[in-house]
Amino acid sequence: MSVSPSASSPVPPVLSALGRRARPPAITALMQVALETPGLLSLAAGFTDNATLPLTALGEGMRRLTLEAPDKEFLQYGTNAGRPGLRAALAARVLAQDAAAGGGGAPAVAPEAVAARAAQTFVTNGSQQALYLAVQTLCEPGDIVLLDRPSYFVFLELLGGLGVEARSLPTDVEGRLDARALAVMLGQLRSSGARSRLKAVYFVSWFSNPSGRTLGADEKRVLAATLRAEDCVVPVIEDAAYRELGFDPAAASAQAGVLGDRAWDGFPRLYTGTLTKPFATGLKVGFGMCDDAAWRSAMLHVKGHQDFGTANFAQALLERALLDGGFEAQLGVLRGAYREKRDALHQALVAGGLAGLGWRWRVPEGGLYLWLEGPPGLDTGGDSAFCRACLREGVLYVPGALCHGDAPPKNTVRLSYGVLPPSALAEAGARFCRAARACAAPLASDAAQAEGAAR
Numbered sequence: 100m101s102v103s104p105s106a107s108s109p110v111p112p113v114l115s116a117l118g119r120r121a122r123p124p125a126i127t128a129l130m131q132v133a134l135e136t137p138g139l140l141s142l143a144a145g146f147t148d149n150a151t152l153p154l155t156a157l158g159e160g161m162r163r164l165t166l167e168a169p170d171k172e173f174l175q176y177g178t179n180a181g182r183p184g185l186r187a188a189l190a191a192r193v194l195a196q197d198a199a200a201g202g203g204g205a206p207a208v209a210p211e212a213v214a215a216r217a218a219q220t221f222v223t224n225g226s227q228q229a230l231y232l233a234v235q236t237l238c239e240p241g242d243i244v245l246l247d248r249p250s251y252f253v254f255l256e257l258l259g260g261l262g263v264e265a266r267s268l269p270t271d272v273e274g275r276l277d278a279r280a281l282a283v284m285l286g287q288l289r290s291s292g293a294r295s296r297l298k299a300v301y302f303v304s305w306f307s308n309p310s311g312r313t314l315g316a317d318e319k320r321v322l323a324a325t326l327r328a329e330d331c332v333v334p335v336i337e338d339a340a341y342r343e344l345g346f347d348p349a350a351a352s353a354q355a356g357v358l359g360d361r362a363w364d365g366f367p368r369l370y371t372g373t374l375t376k377p378f379a380t381g382l383k384v385g386f387g388m389c390d391d392a393a394w395r396s397a398m399l400h401v402k403g404h405q406d407f408g409t410a411n412f413a414q415a416l417l418e419r420a421l422l423d424g425g426f427e428a429q430l431g432v433l434r435g436a437y438r439e440k441r442d443a444l445h446q447a448l449v450a451g452g453l454a455g456l457g458w459r460w461r462v463p464e465g466g467l468y469l470w471l472e473g474p475p476g477l478d479t480g481g482d483s484a485f486c487r488a489c490l491r492e493g494v495l496y497v498p499g500a501l502c503h504g505d506a507p508p509k510n511t512v513r514l515s516y517g518v519l520p521p522s523a524l525a526e527a528g529a530r531f532c533r534a535a536r537a538c539a540a541p542l543a544s545d546a547a548q549a550e551g552a553a554r
């Protein structure tokens with residue numbers, strides 16, 4: 100007798116390899132902890148400051164849009180690559196920033212150059228979508244992408260989801276690219292036969308998530324030169340998500356992006372940027388600029404399959420804000436607010452005596468993050484005693500080990516000052532220091548025991 104499945108018994112779908120590989124994002128688990136723990140102060144999420152969101156500028160932008168575009172085109176579907184006016188405004192902005200990097204202020208950018216760059220520009224659902232399209236159109240499972248150390252952990256998760264192997268670039272003790280070690284690493288890739296699997300290089304140039312560090316122009320040039328010398332001219336993805344968030348407005352022009360630097364000539368280049376963090380994350384508009392026609396077309400084809408265009412209304416609002424000065428004005432507000440918040444968190448760590456407990460950190464000049472290195476031997480992982488001590492104190496952080504392609508150090512931490520107001524940052528910093536102190540004693544006694552055992 101054959102038994103047919105009853106109408107009510109669900110038949111599980113057979114997931115694709117991609118569906119099976121996909122893991123819940125680490126940030127979801129961290130945010131869940133934050134939601135479930137009353138009174139917890141989260142320094143984990145990379146969200147932005149609610150108090151400074153540009154409500155008035157958006158209200159005014161919306162009012163003018165409705166008055167000045169009575170055909171309501173902004174409520175209609177747009178084009179796959181994005182609004183021509185927004186693409187031109189973005190092209191002009193990035194070209195001017197790159198041109199000013201040569202020194203001598205911001206020279207005028209020729210209209211033909213703007214038109215050419217606008218043609219290479221496409222608008223995306225946050226720069227996150229551009230990053231995903233980039234890897235999806237370059238890599239097969241098993242391929243290799245090189246990336247900065249430490250790097251943006253959602254990019255690492257994206258690679259994992261696509262089955263791509265992440266390898267972190269070697270750095271020296273100051274966190275600078277170690278060109279000699281890189282040459283050795285690339286040589287080993289060649290001799291092991293893995294060179295053909297190397298498909299791209301990715302890095303966050305300005306005020307990095309997670310390290311707050313800016314990759315210097317000289318470092319980027321050394322990276323390009325080493326890749327070239329080792330026969331590794333592969334697509335380069337420069338993530339400029341925090342370029343606009345330097346506390347000094349001139350920081351965006353302190354160096355050119357890869358598209359404006361001859362050192363990268365010959366490399367297929369993708370530059371990604373965003374209008375979320377510097378304006379309104381809720382609008383979720385970012386962009387890519389790619390100088391390789393075949394790669395750009397492939398990304399646009401896949402985008403066409405995914406959504407055939409980013410929300411036209413959000414783009415129209417941002418186009419207006421860029422053209423009427425609202426975007427620039429908002430940046431002025433953000434720079435002051437984030438500098439104050441950085442100070443509040445940094446000073447709380449200083450006042451809490453963290454340095455005396457063997458912790459080190461650099462004070463960033465922009466972005467949203469402090470990157471801390473704990474004493475050697477400390478484990479800051481999600482299930483570590485240190486993490487539990489932080490939760491008992493009521494503070495949450497991102498374990499730094501999540502931010503590495505390989506050989507993750509166990510004693511690093513990312514703290515974000517984006518969300519909490521200064522007073523709450525001061526309290527969160529004090530809690531973090533109390534947890535560090537609580538975990539310092541056992542470490543010290545472990546060291547004493549080890550010393551005793553060695554005698």
Ligand SMILES: Cc1ncc(COP(=O)(O)O)c(C=O)c1O
Nearest residue numbers: 225226227251308340373375385
């Ligand atoms: C380094 C970096 N790149 C890209 C993104 C993506 O941001 P969005 O999609 O909002 O542009 C983020 C967001 O946190 C980020 O930190």
